[in-house]
Structure formats: C-alpha cells, structure tokens
Amino acid sequence: MSNSALYSCIGCGLRIGEQLSSTNEPPSCMILDALSKSNDPPPPLEYDHLKQRYRETQSRVTSLSSQISRLGNSIKVLLAEQKKLKERLVAWKGLLHPIRRLPDDVLAYIFQTCVELDFDYLLGIDSDDSDRYPGMLDTGRSPWVLGQVCRRWRSLTLSLPQLWTYFDIGWKYTDEDTMYGTCFEPLLALQLQRCRDLPLTVSYYGEELDGQYASKQRLLMVLCSRSFQWANATIRGDTAGLNHLLPYRGLFPYLRQLHLYLEEDRWNDEDEEAYVFQDTPSLQQVTIAGDHGTFTSTSAQLPWTRITHYTSKECDEIQYKLLNNVHFRLLPKMPNLRICGLDCVDAMTGVDDPIEAPRASLKLSFLHTLVLTCHEIEDSEPSSIGQLLDWLVLPNLQCLKLLDGFRTPDSLLGLLQRSSCTLLELEIIDARLGGPQLNLVIGFHKLQDLHTLVIGKYKDHMSASISDASLKRLKLVWSGKHKSIILPKLQHLVLHGRKRWTDEVLVDVAASRRDLTAFGISAGSVARLESLVIHDAVLEGEAALVSQVAQDRLQVLQEGGLLFECRS
Template identity: 25%
Template sequence: MLAPAAMHLVDSPFADRLATNYVPSDSDILKIRALLVEPEEELARLDARIDELEATLFELREKRASLKTLIDAHRALTAPIRRIPHDVLLEIFFSCLPSTHNALIDAAESPMLLGRICSTWRYVAYATPRIWSSLHIPSPSYSPFIPPHIESALHRVVAAWLERSGTCPLSISHSEGIDHWDEPFLSQILKVAHRLQHIDLSGTVESLIPFLRLGPQDLPLLQSIRINVPSETTYNLTDRMDALQVPTLHQISLDLSLDPLLLPLRWEQLTGLNLACRPVWTDDGLVGGLTSAGILAVLSRCSNLEQCRLRATARDLDLPSEPSSITLPSLHTFILEDNFLPECVLRLVLPKLRHFQIGDFSTFFAMTEFGPGSPGDTELRADIDPEGYSQEDLVQLLRHFSRISHLRLSSRRMYTYGLVLVDEEFLAAFYSTPDTLCPMLTHIAFNTPYTPPSDAAALAFVSGRMSAGLPLQHFGADFGRPMEMDIAPHLHHFIEGGLRLSLNYVSPRIWELDPQAGLSDTLAWI
C-alpha cells in the first residue's frame, strides 16, 4: 500500500508518459519536481523508520545469540556422549578409522582427530593400541624442499605412532619417489617387521632389498604384501625375495620388471594375486613379463585363489597345444588387463566367479549404473573392453561365460580402432533362439564407442530380449550422439513391469556464427 503522500502520484498527469522515451519540456520538468516533493519527504521518513527498526532488530538478535550461547553450553553438559561407556566409545572410534586405506598422519582425520576433542577421548584413544595399528607414512620426496625440521618432526610422529600401537599387528604403507628413499623411515619399518601383517612399499630396488631379504622368522605375521618398483629393472631380484616365502602370506601384489614364474612364492597358499610384471631387455633378448602361456602357468599353481588381477605384458608365439582346462574352484573376482582376447581365458573353469573384468583398463571401476551391492550367488558381473577383438572373439568370450547376468561393454577411450562392431547381427544373438547369447543376462550397459548403431536397433534389442527367456531388468546406453527417436514410449509396458532404462544422448549442436572467427589480434602488420 502506498504512503498517503504518494497516492496522488497514481493520478499523475505524466502517468501515460512513464517508462517511455518521452522528452519533457522545461515546464514539464518543473511540474515533475514539484510533484515529487512530498513523496520524497515521505520516502526519507520511511528510510529513517527502517533504520530504527533494523537497529532494534540487531540488538534483539545480539541478546538472543548471547542467551543461546549460554543455553547451548549448559545443554552440552547433558549430552549422552559424555556418559557413553568406554567400550561403546571404542566401537565408535574403530568405526571412524579409514576402511579403504591405512590411517593418515592428519590432525583432521582419525585417529589423530580423536585425541583433539577432549582429555577423556584423548586418554581412551592413546591407551588403545588397536586404533594405531595402521599407518601410511607420507613421502617427503613428493614435497620438494621440505625443511629438515619438518622431516625430523615426521620421524618423531611415526615413532610415537608405532609406540602407541603396542604389540598389535601392523598395516603400513610407504611410497618414495624413484630418486629418493628415506632410510630412517625404512629403518623404523624394519624395527617393527615382526609385527607387520600388511605391508605396501614403493621405491627403488636398492631401497627394497633390506625388506625383501627378511625371512619367515623376521615376518611371522605377514599376510599381504604389495611391492612396486615403477621403472627400474628388477629381473635379477628374484633370488633376494625371501619375504615372499613367508608361510602366512596369502595376498601378493607386485608391479616389477621380471619373470613372475621365477618368483619364490608359495603359490598354492595364495588367495589374492595381483601381477603387473613387465618384460626387460637382457643380453639374451627380451625376457620376463607375463604372456598368455604365463597366465596359464601362474593360475595352474594357484588352486586356492579367490581374487586375481593380471596384466598381460608380453605376447605368445603359440599357446601349449593341449587345450587342457584349469579349474579355480574358489575364484570370485578375476581382472585381466590386455588389449587382445587371450585364448588362455577360454581354458579357465571358474564355478564361483562373481566379478569378471577384461580389457585395457587403467583402473578397476565398479559397475555403478547397475546399483550398489555385492552380486548374489547366481550373479556374474562382467565388464569388458573389447578393443582389438573381432566380433567372433567377443561372442566366443560371452558364450564361454554363459552365466553373465550383468554385462557392460565399455572403453576408457571415446574412440576406438578395434574390430568389434555392435551391429544388428551382434545384438540379435542375444535374443535369437535356440542358442541365445548370455541366457542369464538381466542387466546390460553399452558405453561409447560400443553402442547400438541406432535407436531403432536398441529398441529391437530390448523388445527381443524381453520376449526371449529371462527378461531384462536394466538397459543402459551412453550413445555419444543426439537422440534419433524416443524408445521409452514403445517400452512402456515393460517399464511398468520393472524395466529400468538409462539412456544418455548428446544434445544436438546448434551452429552459431562467431563474429570474431579469423580476427587478428592486432590491426598492425608487424
């Protein structure tokens, strides 16, 4: 509602000229100024009143904040966490520890943060060795020009941390740049070698030898080991790896340049294996690495494997002529990094397999588009990058793993020069009878560049699959192109029955003229 002094502006003689390009005359300007005298005075009074009310409101808010601070401080005394039993508090502390990596030397994270809340929490945390049983020692070499007093302080923190861990089994990780290895850190690790349960070391050959020479008597608790030598030749290191012969060792991860078949491992006791062994040039030519024949040889020695990741780093001239199969009765996760379909995979019998990944993947990634959670006893999730495969190769692979329930065809590249063509013939194999491809399939995702050739082909695939035995529950495609037709209305009946579609398209590109295209930065000739 307008103030009384401004009401007459509603009937202003200039009302029909407002918000126009009208140019007032000198006499009109005098009239407009006279017309605005009272409204402008009223506006000033309103501004003054607003300032007064805002000052009052500010004062009230200040009083409220002071009162609330006192109330909250008193209420905090009644917080249930103050009276929580120590055993329950410890369970909370354990739940706060990192689960995907070793604990960090970071005041903003557990367990160090637990000692910064109050004296009671600090006492409980510092008096519980298990809280300090894992540790990642950061590498000073990744922080150039680190001041000596900072590095010295870090050594003291590590020493105090290990002391707080008491006699608990330890999980330690430490990585150095290839041009630097800090001997005091290695010395600290070697002093607690008898308590090491899990160890993850990355460094130079020279730096690793003191640890690798430790024998079973020095590492009585060791269960898992990860060794990474980024670039150096380690072909002659196999005779100095006593640590790999520890009888309690069940999980091995090695990223080295050597022949894995020469490793002094107790293969039959391994439940977890990760090998990325690169070939090296010697006087006898290229030796080492892991070929398809080598993969078969390794797997034939590991009858108790449950998880396995192998990187094929060398090529076979020929596989052994005998097509004998290898059965791994407990293997549930198998990841093979390779650019070509190795024939060795088709010789594997894996009755408990639940996760399968094959292709040129730089990292393992979860199949998030299919939802969270672990696969059930009857599910087999496969993630395949068929770069370099022929269509026949891919079909052969899918027929070999006929229990696949969740399938993703994808690549870490946007474009591929591979041989696989996801065409109508390939898609029809999934719903043609009687020899249907992947009869247990319920979830499938096609990611660029392995996508159906058209929306019509995608519609035919889903419709055909829904009427060919086990119906789809999820169909996803990342087309990398604009939509040609909306297939959802044609699948409405199936969607109502539970089918979930996840279709991603690129928005059509709208051409726009760039007025500056080809414009030189300056008008000068030189």
C-alpha cells in the same frame, strides 16, 4: 499518512513513522526564492515573520538531530543485541546438532570410514606428492584430528584401537619441505601403543639412498617391532628399498596380503634378490606392479604355492613392459590360485622379442575368477590375451572379464570347450569384435549357465557399442513349435558404450525375458531377466529412452520387478 505512529522505539520512546508537520509555507518560500537571487534585504513587514520561521526551523532541525542521535544509539544497542543473539543462536544450534545425539557405535563407524578414506587417499597418490608427507603421522589427518574436537570424541577415539591400525610411511623425500622430523618416531611409537594387538595395515616406500633420505629406515625399525601384527602390506620402491626389510625376514607370520610396486632398479645389482617375504606362512594375496624381473629370476622369493589371489599390474611411471613371458614364468608356481587379474602388453613386432607360449597347457584347478586387461598395440601378433586363453585350462572358472584387447572369439571358445567349466559371469569390454564374432560368443553352447553378461564399447570401425542386430540375438523367440533360447539362465545384462540400439529393440529383449509364461516355458528351464543396465549410453541429462511407447512398456516392466538403470 495517519497521525498515529507505526511503533515506538523501545530504546528512547520516539514515535517512529509519525507524520511530521509541514515546514513549507508558500509566502515564505516565495520570499526565500526571490531574495536568494539578490542581495536585497527582506521587506520590513516580513522580517519578523521570516526570523520567526528561521527560529522554528532551527529548533526543528535540532529536534530531528536529537531524534536521529537517539535512533542511532538505539540502532547500536539493537545491533549489539542482535550480534549477541546470533552468537547465542549458533551455540544453541551446535547444542541441537544431530551429531551430538549420535550413539558411540555410529560415531565409531564414521571415524573408521574417515581413517580408511585418508589412508586410501595416500595410497592413491605418488610417493613424491607433497600431500603424501608425512603420511598417517600427519596430526591433521584421521585418526589424530578426531581426538582434537572435544573430550567425548577424544575418549572414543582412544578407546577404538582399530582406528590406529593404519600406518603409512610411504612418502619419498624430495626436497627441504619433506625433511625427516624428530617427532615422527615418538608419534609412531604412540600409534603402535594405541592400536594394541590388532592386525596392522602398512605402507612403506624404500630406495637405496644415503644420508638424511635414508633416515626413514628408523621409522621402519620402529614399525617392524610389531612385524608379527602385520596383516596387509604395501611396499613401493626399488629392489634395494625392498631389501630394507631383509633383517626382518621370517618375522611376518600373519601377513595375509602383500602389494609390491617395484621401480626399475637404478643400480642394476644382479646379486640383490627379494627374499624378504619368503617365510610368510599366512600369505595368500599378492599384487606385483612394475618391474617383475626380480620375481622371474628365481623361484624362492614368495611362498607361491600358498597364493590364492594374484594380481599383476603395469605401472605407467615405470618403463617396463609386462609381456606374457612374465605370466608364463610366474603362474605355474601358483597351483592353488582362486582369483587372478593380469595386465599384459602385446609384443611389438620388430621391437620386442617374440613371445612364445609354453607347449604344455597350464591347468589351474581352483581358479574361479580371471580378469585380463591388455594394453593393445595395433596389428601386433600374437594377441597377448589370446595367448593366455590358449594356454590355460580352468575347469572351475566361473567369472571371466576381458577388459581390453580381446580380438577374436576363437581363443575364448577354445578355453571354454577345453576346460568344460560352468561360466556364470562374462564381461567383454573394449574389444575389437564385429557383430558376427559377438553373436558367435553369446550363442556358444558352453554358456548355457551364464547369469551375468556385460558387453559393449567394441572397437569395430569406430563403433562404440552393440547394435540392434547383436541385441536381437538375446531375445527369446517363439515360432510355432520352435523355441530359440540363447543364454537361458541370463538374469543380469549390462550394455556399455554409446547407444547404437533402438529403444524398441532394447525393450523387446527385456520384455521377452520377463514374460516367460507367454512362451509356455517350464519353471526353472529359463531364468527371468532381473536387471538391465546401460552404461555411458547417453550424455548426462539425456533421456535413456526417447520413444514414448518404449518408455511406457519399460515402466510396466519395472512395475513388474525389473531393475533398470542408466549410468554415466
């Protein structure tokens, strides 16, 4: 090592890395080794020399100890300085964080998203879940927590009344951990003050219970002091709980959306009827989930003729079958429906009473979107989806989604033929169809204006998607003077389920619907395919296409404007 030091300590000036002189000398080492093995005294001629070496070594040890001590002190000083600088660095980093430079309008958008996410999370969990308590009155949730960060955020949060328009008192008292809090009423009143006169979104859980568990009705009373601002309400509980709102009947003039999740009434009180929302002149969107019996017994509980959006759902936790007899009773009350989504269950032979469709068809002149989902029971007759399609006449139908339980094409083709509608979107998922039945559907002449087709996951002998034979039906074919064009206006194709087609056929179909000039097709008579999506076709991480030739051809199509996606 060079005699020059690598550097000098800034604390004590010690020359760090300087070469130290050797303290080992062969004669001394030999004598030390020899005498260490016995009790003999050192030779007289060596005694003074050894004593001198001892003093030098002792002095050197003392010097090194002093240097080590000084270095230790320097290290402590340096570590303290490093800690202080790191803390200062964190502070500087916070000052330079981009969020400090966000304008108020961007922060307001972020705050709104936080509030909506918190509210949607609460709506998505059960009423007796511990996370549900105490709803949006939890000051650890948005928007309360947003005002606890800094002065600017608090000022902005208080200046945005739209952040305070979400009210959830939809928890269920279950144990001592969810006791009624005396602070809830003041918090609720404060939130109502901060939302000013904006429309409110409300969630409430009610049931017929006495004592402390019924004390939540006091919160409902505070919330209903602004019933004229309710615009969107989600009510859970049994019929008795729904009737907690009965004293406020007629006080919801601007309620537009109502979502009811009704449990089976444990008291079985036939005298209780849900007339709470009968006088709601602005109500247009209704969701009923669970026990529909309350609304099939009479016709006066909701302003049915004003309803334009209706959704009927099953609830897994409720032992109630949503059979077609419910739909046969309720749908005729809503002649102005535009959008309708129905859950249904096939009646089980020998268990459920036979369900007979009304003899007269039901014509819904304004309905343009219909979504049917069936919880299918094996070998049950008749098919609930088939019954509904055979019953309806929908002259304005544009979007039809059959998400489960669709068995045969006859009912669908009959609906299209009978309604003379212009269907633009068709989705058939998890149906029990074979290849010939699928070909019959997509080749039907009433689908000439269809621009979006979503198909796949067919329960055909354990198959999970469509094969090459079915996919080839979508290919534009030119043979001499003959043009074979199925779904000429198709622009968007989505294939669901495990991949059974080959890469070459998939790309052939897409290519045939992109290069229309090769077929001499006039502009406007046939639409170009704009997007191709395969959903759950391959495992995550696997390539959508294996064939290199197909990949190259698809790349050319994408460069020409085709949107291709592989989703999982």
